[in-house]
Amino acid sequence: MNRGPVARTEFAKYLEQTLDINRFRDYCPNGLQVEGRSEIRSLVTGVTASLALLEAAAEAGADAILVHHGYFWRGEDARVVGPKQKRLRLLLNRDINLFAYHLPLDMHPVFGNNAQLAARLGLRADGRFGDDGIGWLGAVEPGGPATAGELARLVEHRLGRTPLLVGDPARQVRRIGWCTGAAHSMLDAAIAGGADIYLSGEISEPTVHLARESGVAYLACGHHASERYGVQALGEHLTQHFGIAHRFIDIPNPV
CATH class of the missing domain: 3.40.1390.30 (NIF3 (NGG1p interacting factor 3)-like)
Incomplete structure (x- = not known):
């Protein structure tokens, strides 16, 4: 096991290979969606990159957030206005990386x-x-x-x-x-x-x-x-592999 911090590029490459993201034709981009600081010491995982999750992760001092439901879905309004603007502004102002994995996280035989x-x-x-x-x-x-x-x-x-x-x-x-x-x-x-x-x-x-x-x-x-359990399992694995801190934050959702 390595000891953190881990370079963002190494972190992204490991996830790309582990989740085999290039074999999927998905509804959104898988991988790094919003670029933040170059080194990762602390990771927060959650189901959806809502504003509530981003605020909780920022409060927890996260360098990176990893979710199942990220941004830039096929067919969505491309304008950076309203809730999208608030979410992206928080990530960019706090220099936090956002990673998202949709179908690759659904289908992984261990972490899916x-x-x-x-x-x-x-x-x-x-x-x-x-x-x-x-x-x-x-x-x-x-x-x-x-x-x-x-x-x-x-x-x-x-x-x-x-x-x-x-x-x-x-x-x-x-x-x-x-x-x-x-x-x-x-x-x-x-x-x-x-x-x-x-x-x-x-x-x-x-x-x-x-x-x-x-x-x-x-x-x-x-x-x-x-869909609360895949990101948790993946986050725990990343903790063991890279030696970084990890916390799962659950934002309740009745749907």
Whole structure:
């Protein structure tokens, strides 16, 4: 293990290689989004680069912030006005680096949101579905929940959030599909993959009907709640690898 500080360029290169960011066609740029100071001693991780997170990170003395949801999304207004101006002004005035990783953090086999959600819920992955295999498929570990209702209660206990279950709570659960965040549109692919129940973060109106009509239960666990664990795992790894300080700051979000 190295001892901090670490050069920003070395930090960025390590993340580029570790998350294999160049293989993804994403909705936003992955990597360094806002350049700050050249050396990193203290890292803050969080789910979304909201103003509240930036203010908390600045107060904590962070040299860099690493998030799952950053900036410069495809199709967004390019003007630096309103909330975007306030966020960028804070980062630039405080000379703080912002790193963001979207699909690479969803899909990483160890630090990814799907992998970390599986670890938290005791799920054992043995298959993939959807574009580029972004959805995971597998089974509950022995002794785990046997029904949709039991799985919903486990999610509530482990994530600290009451999920929305669409379907029969008594439905037997053998095969589970999951994909964190806003992946409700992948219910069809999960059904085709043989899932008895599908977990994601958000839900849409058509998803309710498809779950009811297919008999495959749907569990909406919360976009934010389902994606809190990838950045934490990655931040802890970076602490071990580079010897820098790390703190995860959770900005509550009901969605």
